[in-house]
Amino acid sequence: MGGLFSLQGHFETKKQRIPVMLRAMMMLRLIFVWVTAISPLACWGQSGSLVGDGVFGQARGLFVRDGVSIAPKPASSSLFSGHIDGGFFAPLPVVVRQADSSAVQRLRSIIGQAESPVAGYDAVQHRAVIKPRKRPTEMTIGEIFDWISATPGQSHAIGRYQFIPDTLTRVVAQVGARRSDQFSPAMQDRLADVLLDDAGFGAFLAGDLSQQRFMNNLASIWAGLPTSTGRSKYHGIAGNRATVTLAHFQSEITKIAP
Template identity: 50%
Template sequence: MPLVLFVLIMMQFATAVRAEAVRGSLFVSTSAGSNGTMAALFVGRSPGGMFAERPAHVPVYADAAIGVFGGSDVELIRALIQEAESRIDGYDAVQFGARVKPPQRPTRMTIAEVFDWIAATPGQPHAIGRYQFIPQTLHRLVAKTGVKPTQRFSPKIQDKLADVLLAEAGLHKFRAGALDRQDFMNNMAKIWAGLPNSTGKSHYDGYAGNKASMSWARFDAVMAKISPESG
C-alpha cells in the first residue's frame, strides 16, 4: 500500500475515533421543559465539570434502601419531576431529539425492548419515560432493583426506579428531619436538570443548553407543603 494512502486512511480513522469519543463523553440527553427550555435527567460528563471522568450520576446516599415508598409526599415529588422533565407525555415521554423513536409507546414495551431500542439506535439521545432515564442510569437501576427484562416499562416500574433515585438524593433523611428542605432540593436538582437549585438555575445551567424549567419559588412552595420543617 502506498505510504500516502496509508497515512490518509489512518488520519480518517483517528478522526472517527475522536468523533465517537465526543459522542460518548460529552453528549447530553435533553427534553423540553414546561417553558420550552431544555431539561435532562443525568446530564453526561463535562470536561472539568462536577462529573468529569465519573458516572453521569453519583448517588448522595448510595446505600439508601430500595423500595416503593408511596404516600402523598412522594406523589407530589413525582409530579414535580414530571412538570420539569416530561410534562406533556409523562410515562410515555421520549426525548424529543431522538430521531428514531421506539416502535411503540414506552409503557407498552418491556425493559428488554427498551434496551433493544437503545442498542439499535446509537448516536442519538435515549432519555425515556416520566423521569427521563438515560441508558447508563436505567441499566444501574434495573440491576439494583432486580427488575426483570421481561417486565413492562410500566408506570409502576418507572415509579419504583425513580424512588431509588429519590432515596439516593436523601428522601429518607428528609422525611426524618435529618436533611433540610433546601439541601434535599439541591440534591434532586443534581439528578434532574429541569429542576432548579437554590441559585434559581439548573445545576447544569449553560451546559449544552440546559436550563431549569420551573422557578425555585415554584419548586420550594410545593416542597414546603411536605417538609417536616413546616409540620
C-alpha cells in the same frame, strides 16, 4: 403329617420345597429387617427439604448441595418467583418505603412536571431523532435497551423521569427487574424511588437533611429542576435548562415537609 405342610400338601421328597405361605412369611420378615436397617437414613433425610416451604412440604433445616450444608434462605417480598433477593416487588429502599405515600406521590409529581409535563410516562427526549416504534409504556425493559443499542449517538432519555441509559441500567439492576418486565407507570415509579432514596428523601422527611440540600440533591439528578441558583445544574448542556422556577419548586417541597 399334620400342620401347615399337610394342609398345603406340597411335599417334594428330593427338593423339599418350602410351601408358598412360608416363603411369603420369610419374605415379609426380610422386608421388615431391610426397612429397619435404613430407618436412620430416612430420619436424617427429614432434616431439610429441597422443595422448601409450600404445598410440597416445609424445609426444616439445612440441606446438602455439593457436599456443603446450606441453610435455607429467609424469604423476602418479590413479585417474581426465584428472585428472592430482588425483582419488581423486591423491597423498596427502606426510607422511601416508610415515607408517607402522599409525600412520595407529590414528589414524583414535581419531578414529572419538570421532566415530562406533556407526555408523562410516555415521554421520549425531543432530541432523539430515532424514536421507539411503540410508546414507552407499551415496551418491555429489554425493548428499551434494544432501542438504545440500535440508535447510538442520540439522546435516549425516556419515561416520566427521563431515565438516561447509565441511570436506567443501574436502577433496573437495583430493583432486580428483568428484560421481560413492562416499562409501565408502576415500574417507572419503582425505578424513580431508587433515585429519591439516593437524594436523601428519608433523611429529609426525618429532619436530618435541610430543604435546600435536598432540593439541590434532586436537581443533581433531574436537569429540569433548579438548584438554589435558580438554574439547572446542567444548564446549557445538551439543551438542558430548569423548566420550573425555584419559587415553585420550593413551594411544592415545603408542602411535603415544611
